[in-house]
Amino acid sequence: MPLPLAVDEAPNPWLSWTYLHDNSDAILAATRQHVTLTAISVGLGLLLALPLALLARRSGRLETLVVGAAGVIYTIPSLALFAVLAPLTGLTEKTVVIGLTAYTLLVLVRNVLAGLQGVPEEVVEAARGMGLGPTRLLLRVQLPLALPAILAGVRVATVSTVALVTVGAVVSNGGLGQLIFEGFNNNFYRAEILTATLLCVLLAAVADALLLALEWALTPWTRR
């Protein structure tokens, strides 16, 4: 038997204009935090994934090791990861960001690797023949050509991170997750819970569309 809800006694609409109007500041603040947490986590993830992918492509063994380790992290439930991190890093945003960054690594490393491996050998040979050293080869030829794959990874990582940020509410800050949690503890305030959940989905869709536009702008050679 489900427990009877206190909500059945007082009006508790799913969507409420009054809620939106009276709490617009709090909703905006939570949304801003949500965007910030996502951006920092995916940004840090990309910064880590690039060198990791460069390391991984050195040998099959290193690739198995790096991708395997990222895969193990990816399998750990977020609540468990936050639970293990929290006593070390405190009930802070740091815990949330470390966890979220760790989750982006699998998708990002795999996509950077796939992008680099997809660069045709002839192109690399030609660039070498033109006298490009390893660094310039990477920066001017390989990374640009890997860009579509890398950005595809960033899109997947961003969309999943937006959804995952909410769990951060359990340890310190979960952006819109804060409102979801608060609404639940605040006598099951449906309008607050549904509004925050819908905003999460909307945020993910907007982020995905923006990244798609960025990909379009950065890779003019893929369309003709």
Next chain:
Amino acid sequence: MSVVGETVTWLTDSAHWHGVDGVPHRLVEHLAVSGISVALACVVALPLALALGHVGRGGPLAVNLANASRAVPTFGLLILLAVTPVGFGNRAAVVALTLFAIPPLLTNAYVGVRDVDREVREAARGMGMTGMQVLRKVELPLALPLIAAGLRTAAVQVVATATLAAYVGGGGLGRLIADGFGRADPGMTTAGGLLVAAFALTVEVLLAGLQRRVTPGSRRRRAVSGVDATLGLPPA
């Protein structure tokens, strides 16, 4: 005492291994909720996926469903369901977990059946097989590796999400973490986190083994590297 010390103390205290609050009982709860959810999701997703794959329709729907489901916060959905007539406790958890297990199962099984070689399918037809026989004797066996991949993704994800059920009055190992945070007991929190992580990794390893068993050697490489489109959600 250090966190490590407190965690070891918590884990080695025999009181934590007995009764309703004990680790074994929580593990059984976790397994039951996850198992029921995955089974229900299979009942819904697999027949639909096989039918769609067999007639070669609904592809964009099946594939986009998995992608779109990434954007829905599990935590939000779990809590939303708890404040509907579904109520909270394990029932809300099962409904939410089933919903989240459907996309990976559906997408993988659909792709598995759809990608069966056209010539193989036509040869089976030519031998006089009916549509049903083609599905059962040709398409299903050939799709098995991807169906297993979907099962693995779905199960690992369900086990992860089931942890969050503790916050809507559900049981399972997540209770240890939720209660650990609630009592500000770092030993309990960390012990819970480690147990949940170990459990999730065990499920992953076991199902990866199953997936490998039903995947013929020649297709293993593909089955492993081909998961991009069907990569699971990050652990909720």
